[in-house]
Amino acid sequence: MASQAARLKQKEQPGPYLRPVITAFTNTGSTGVFIYKGVEISTSSTSAEAFHRQRSEIVNIINACIGQRFSTFSTDPVLLTSEIFDPVNMLAEDNINAIQQYGDSELRKLCEHFEPLLTSYGCNVAEVEREWLKAKYDIVHYHKREAFLVLWQRMLT
Incomplete structure (x- = not known):
């Protein structure tokens, strides 16, 4: 399925909607302090690596749910x-x-x-x-x- 392949690709490379959001975030070097479009976001304790890991986990969860829901699609x-x-x-x-x-x-x-x-x-x-x-x-x-x-x-x- 093309949609499943596109979702899997997003584990490694953000898609066209997520990419601008991620590139708009900049890390100030201080732990948990990011700037998004000029606004300081300091309530996060997430590092860039942890953010990437969480995004990958979310994509995995979504893929698992969709895969389970449509598992019989090609055999029905x-x-x-x-x-x-x-x-x-x-x-x-x-x-x-x-x-x-x-x-x-x-x-x-x-x-x-x-x-x-x-x-x-x-x-x-x-x-x-x-x-x-x-x-x-x-x-x-x-x-x-x-x-x-x-x-x-x-x-x-």
Whole structure:
């Protein structure tokens, strides 16, 4: 995950929001006396090394919490089946038989999982497969090179 890599990087190198704050702090040489944008901060007993260690510990704690929360993100069957909607995963337009079959079992799994929600919003789940077939042909022929978000913004409006 890109966000996890970015958070891990911040253990060693502050990110674009933290960097200006850290560079605005200057150590006066006296223990616990820092200056931030011209204002003396003398209530801290934290050394520069301790500050770096605390920042690293905080990043570790955040990474552990987020990692635990999203640990099944790459293995969750419902999330994995939703990859059929990414146009990069679609097949070539010259393979008609493969297009007809593409994503059908995944779509059925998604419909089973979300059926109560879909029906509560008035979706006719029985029509989903027919609509999916039309959508696949449209995507493969006219939208194959579009980014995921752009494609589905167009398809859903």
